[in-house]
Amino acid sequence: MDIVGGLLDGPRADGAFLLRSVFAPPWSLRIRDRAPLSAVVVAQGSAWVVTATGAPTLLEPGDLALLRGPDPYTIADDPQTPPQVFVEPGQHCVDASGRSMSEEMLLGLRTWGNAADGATMLVTGTYERASAVSERLLRALPPIVVLRRGEWSSDLVALLCAEMQRDVPGQEVFLDRLLDLVVLAAVRTWLADQEDAAPGWYRASADPVVGPALQELHRRVAEPWTVASLAAHTQVSRAVLARRFSAVVGEPPMAYLTSLRLALAADLLERTDRTLTAIAREVGYASPFALSAAFSRERGLSPTAYRSQGQVRAAAR
Numbered sequence: 222m223d224i225v226g227g228l229l230d231g232p233r234a235d236g237a238f239l240l241r242s243v244f245a246p247p248w249s250l251r252i253r254d255r256a257p258l259s260a261v262v263v264a265q266g267s268a269w270v271v272t273a274t275g276a277p278t279l280l281e282p283g284d285l286a287l288l289r290g291p292d293p294y295t296i297a298d299d300p301q302t303p304p305q306v307f308v309e310p311g312q313h314c315v316d317a318s319g320r321s322m323s324e325e326m327l328l329g330l331r332t333w334g335n336a337a338d339g340a341t342m343l344v345t346g347t348y349e350r351a352s353a354v355s356e357r358l359l360r361a362l363p364p365i366v367v368l369r370r371g372e373w374s375s376d377l378v379a380l381l382c383a384e385m386q387r388d389v390p391g392q393e394v395f396l397d398r399l400l401d402l403v404v405l406a407a408v409r410t411w412l413a414d415q416e417d418a419a420p421g422w423y424r425a426s427a428d429p430v431v432g433p434a435l436q437e438l439h440r441r442v443a444e445p446w447t448v449a450s451l452a453a454h455t456q457v458s459r460a461v462l463a464r465r466f467s468a469v470v471g472e473p474p475m476a477y478l479t480s481l482r483l484a485l486a487a488d489l490l491e492r493t494d495r496t497l498t499a500i501a502r503e504v505g506y507a508s509p510f511a512l513s514a515a516f517s518r519e520r521g522l523s524p525t526a527y528r529s530q531g532q533v534r535a536a537a538r
Contacts, residue, residue, distance in 0.1 A: 237400050238312050238347040241385055243334035248341075249297035251304035252288075254312060257359055259288045259347040260404055261296065262378045266341030271295040272365055283370025285378070285407055289362045298341065312347070331385045344382055346400040356491070357484045358408065361420045366411050373410040377403045422477070425469040430457055434466060438478055442485060443505035448474055478505075483519055486512060490528040497524055 238256075241264070252259070261270070263280045270278045270286050273293075277300040280286055288294055295304060306322050307315050314322040328337050381399045384392070412423055425431045433455045438446065451474055452462040466474045482504040489500045501512035509524075516524045 237397050238345075238349055239331060239381075239385060239396050239400060240345050241332045241334075241382070242343040242345060243328060243332065243337060243339040244298065244341045244343075245336035245339035246298040246341075247302045247305075248335055248339075249295060249299075249302040249304045249306075251293060251295050251307045253293035254308050254310050254347065254349070255291035256310075256347045256349050257290045258362075258404070259290070259345060260400070260407065261286045261288065262344045262403075264342040264344050264378070264382055266339075267298075268341055268343060269295075269297050269300045270365065270367075271297065271300050274364060278365065278367055280367070281370070283378075285368045285373065285403075287362060287366040287404065287407055287411075289359055289364050292364065294365075296343070312349070330388055344378060344385070346381075346403065356487045357481075360484070361412075361423070362408070366407065368407055368410055372414065373407060377406055421469070421471045425466075428465070428469050430455060430462065430465045431469045434462060434474065435470075438474070438481060442478070442482060443503060445505070446475070446478055479515065479519070482506070483516055486516060486524065487520075487527065490524055500524070 242250075244266075261268075261280070262285045263282050265282055267282070268280045270280060270288070271294060272278075272288075278286065297304075305316065306326070307317070309315060312323075314326070316322055323333075326333050326335060328334055377399065381396070381403060384396060384399060415423075422435055426435055434451055437444075437451060437454050444450075448459050448463055452459045455462060457465075463473060466477070470477055472480075485504045486500050489495055489503065493500075495503075497509040497512065501507070501509045504512070506512035506515065513524055516522075516527070520527060522530070
């Protein structure tokens with residue numbers, strides 16, 4: 222699997238939260254659900270997204286925003302409109318006093334808002350569990366990614382909007398896969414268009430020396446790599462590879478490999494019930510003890526504790 226393919230192998234929705242929201246102004250939602258990743262598309266009208274950093278962003282019809290959690294953000298008709306609804310973990314919606322708004326604003330199948338004929342319609346897909354999105358994908362994204370209508374294929378969104386109104390057997394699974402495709406298309410488009418914001422390893426993939434080395438590391442992550450063996454595969458000297466890799470990627474080859482292995486291990490701990498021995502073997506550690514030592518050193522907690530934390534987070538959603 223290539224570098225981008227490995228990254229895009231991440232989103233796997235499982236009972237994701239999908240909703241059409243219809244609003245008439247004034248309206249403002251404060252999203253503090255702590256979800257790891259959400260996709261918001263404006264189907265009609267317009268909306269402002271306000272995050273803790275950066276200027277407010279205006280979204281118009283066909284525009285998409287990917288929002289990386291867990292930090293809160295606001296979506297509103299105007300950046301100055303005070304929040305009227307607060308979206309809490311588990312997609313529980315309350316007003317400023319804490320009164321539930323979930324039933325009061327229900328407008329039909331997977332549709333919610335303050336006016337059935339409102340001028341603005343949003344389509345939102347939320348991955349509520351960290352295990353549904355790979356850690357590597359989340360680490361690659363900035364807090365907000367915005368794609369304008371002309372920059373990406375919105376045909377998938379049109380299909381998603383249509384399918385959200387159907388209530389047939391197997392529809393939830395079908396919608397989960399559609400959401401995955403929307404997110405994958407958006408991330409792939411964003412990566413291809415970035416010069417400075419994309420991760421260093423992605424920009425380095427086109428380098429004639431570093432690119433082949435990265436491909437080898439991603440393709441055979443469990444290989445007992447050394448700088449010498451990696452240099453031999455890329456047909457350059459150890460010194461050239463080490464110097465070029467550090468300059469382009471920002472860290473030495475073996476440090477990058479360690480980060481890659483531990484990120485993969487974290488994904489497997491979150492998303493599977495595989496034993497530590499099996500995970501260690503899959504990501505290139507000789508024993509579960511070696512993986513545990515490296516994981517604890519880098520993450521500050523053991524793989525077992527990390528998996529337990531993920532289970533607690535999942536149970537709380």
